[in-house]
Amino acid sequence: MAAVTIVDSGICNLASISRSLERAGGRVHVASGPEDLTLAQRLVLPGVGSFPAGMKALNERGLSEAIRDFAATGKPVLGICLGMQLLFETGEEFEPTTGLGLIPGRVREIRAGDNPSPHMGWNRVNVTADDPLLRDLPAEPFLYFVHSYVCEPVEASDVIGETEYAETFCSVVRRGNVRGIQAHPEKSQRCGARLLENFLKL
DSSP states (O other): OEEEEEEOOSSSOHHHHHHHHHHTTEEEEEESSGGGGTTOSSEEEOOOSOHHHHHHHHHHTTHHHHHHHHHHTTOOEEEETHHHHHTEEEEOSSSOEEOOOSEEEEEEEOOOTTSOSSEEEEEEOEEOSOOGGGTTSOSSOEEEEEESEEEEESSGGGEEEEEEESEEEEEEEEETTEEEESSOGGGSHHHHHHHHHHHHHO
16 A cells, blocks of 8 residues: 555644545555654645635644655655645735745635636646646546635646636646645545545555
8 A cells, every 4th residue: 555644734624535545545644743744655735724824734833844845855745725725835815925835836816707706616627738646537527626716836837737717727736746736636536536546656
C-alpha cells in the first residue's frame, strides 16, 4: 500500500478523504504537527472554510513551514479545495492574507455573474495538459465543487485543468511536484477515485 499523510489543520473533516484514500489503496497517516511530516512520502492538504482561517490554523500548529519544507524535498503534494488555494501566495477573502507561496498567484472571488455563489455541484474539468494526476480520466471529467473563490496562477503553464462557471477558472494546477484541485475528489465518485489512485502512484 502507498503511504500518504493528510495534514490535519483542524478546520476540515478528515474522515471522508481518509476513507477515500484508503479505498484508493493508501495507507493513511494524519499529521497534526510539523514532526508528523518528517517521514511522510506523499502529502494531502485538504480544507474547507476561509483562506484566513486556513492559514491561521496552519501557522498556529507550526505546519506552514513544515509543508514548505516537505514540498522542497520533491515529494508529491496535493491540495484539495481550500487546500489548493492555500498553496498560492496570497488570498483576498475578507482581507489580504499570505498563503504558503508554493505556487505564484492569488486567490480571488469567483466572477459568477448571474449564477449562484458559491459554485456548488457537478461540473466539467477541461484537461488542458497531460499530467499523471489526470491519467485515464475522460477528456472532460465531471467532479463535485463547492467554493466561492478561485485560484489565479501567475504562470499559465501551471494550469492543467479549467472549469466554466460564468468565467473560465483554474480548477487543477501543477507546479513541479505540487498539485492542487479545486473540486472534491472524495465526493466525485468514479472520477474522483481514479484521481486519488493516480496521486498514490506518483
